[in-house]
Amino acid sequence: MNCDAGRPKNWKSFSRIGAISQTTMSSGSAMEENKGPQIVYENTYQLAPKDSQKFPTKKAEDIIKNTFLTHLLDSKYNSDNCKNLTAQITETIKTQVKAELGSNNRYKIVVLVIIGSNEGQGARVASRCLWYPKYDRFAQFEYHNESLFAVGIVYGVYYE
Numbered sequence: 001m002n003c004d005a006g007r008p009k010n011w012k013s014f015s016r017i018g019a020i021s022q023t024t025m026s027s028g029s030a031m032e033e034n035k036g037p038q039i040v041y042e043n044t045y046q047l048a049p050k051d052s053q054k055f056p057t058k059k060a061e062d063i064i065k066n067t068f069l070t071h072l073l074d075s076k077y078n079s080d081n082c083k084n085l086t087a088q089i090t091e092t093i094k095t096q097v098k099a100e101l102g103s104n105n106r107y108k109i110v111v112l113v114i115i116g117s118n119e120g121q122g123a124r125v126a127s128r129c130l131w132y133p134k135y136d137r138f139a140q141f142e143y144h145n146e147s148l149f150a151v152g153i154v155y156g157v158y159y160e
Contacts, residue, residue: 046106047160049135055107055156056100060139063096064152068143077117077148089113089152097154110155118149125151132158 049055071089094111101107114125135158143150 049106049158053101053105055135055137055158057137057139057156059100060097060154060156061141063100064093064139064141064154065143067092067096068141068150068152072115072143072145072148072150075145075148077115079117082115082148086113086115089115089150093152093154097156101156106158106160107156108159110157112153112155113150114152115148115150118144118147123149125153127153129155129157131155 067089071085071092075085090111090113093113094109097109097111098105101109110129112127116123136156138153138155140151140153143152
């Protein structure tokens with residue numbers, strides 16, 4: 001990996017450019033005939049996100065906040081239920097952030113949700129990752145009530 005440039009030189013990016021040819025077969029199975037046109041991909045040479053494709057940090061924060069308020073507003077901490085609740089909240093946040101980005105994005109979405117018992121203790125949540133700070137972003141939100149605390153972090157890592 002070339003650390004100075006932030007991205008490896010041999011990374012490839014592909015976009016769909018359409019069909020080249022379709023062959024006809026005189027004798028073949030029905031599955032071979034329904035194969036469709038062959039698709040060829042070419043390198044786009046796009047190394048940076050367009051302005052319209054930048055990671056929406058504020059919208060991701062709002063998604064985390066609304067999801068926490070929907071699922072955790074009057075919840076009491078229960079270690080058995082929190083395992084499933086954490087997975088459900090994580091999937092909801094990831095789905096909504098991907099929907100916000102649209103289908104033509106180049107971000108890998110990583111969602112981290114932690115739910116713990118609020119016993120008056122302090123808690124520090126830390127995570128590390130390798131990224132390119134010019135394009136990669138994150139959003140976070142913390143929620144507390146008398147019974148539990150929750151921390152949600154969404155990473156948007158730009159990739160080719």
